[in-house]
Amino acid sequence: xxxxxxxxxxxxxxxxxxxxxxxxxxxxxxxxxxxxxxxxxxxxxxxxxxxxxxxxxxxxxxxxxxxxxxxxxxxx
Numbered sequence: 167x168x169x170x171x172x173x174x175x176x177x178x179x180x181x182x183x184x185x186x187x188x189x190x191x192x193x194x195x196x197x198x199x200x201x202x203x204x205x206x207x208x209x210x211x212x213x214x215x216x217x218x219x220x221x222x223x224x225x226x227x228x229x230x231x232x233x234x235x236x237x238x239x240x241x242x
Contacts, residue, residue, distance in 0.1 A: 171196035
């Protein structure tokens, strides 16, 4: 993967599985990461902390348009 230093990746579904793996991969490539999931993201946050990038985390149901709007305004 090319370097993503100076970029920000927004990953939904990041509590586990593919979303978690993607969040870790982009962080290891240098991107700062905003993660969200309806489930607790603490495990993913711990993995990302090891990479040294900035991490923003939010527990949000992306199917709820009012709640997902909060993510877009707080992550700016």
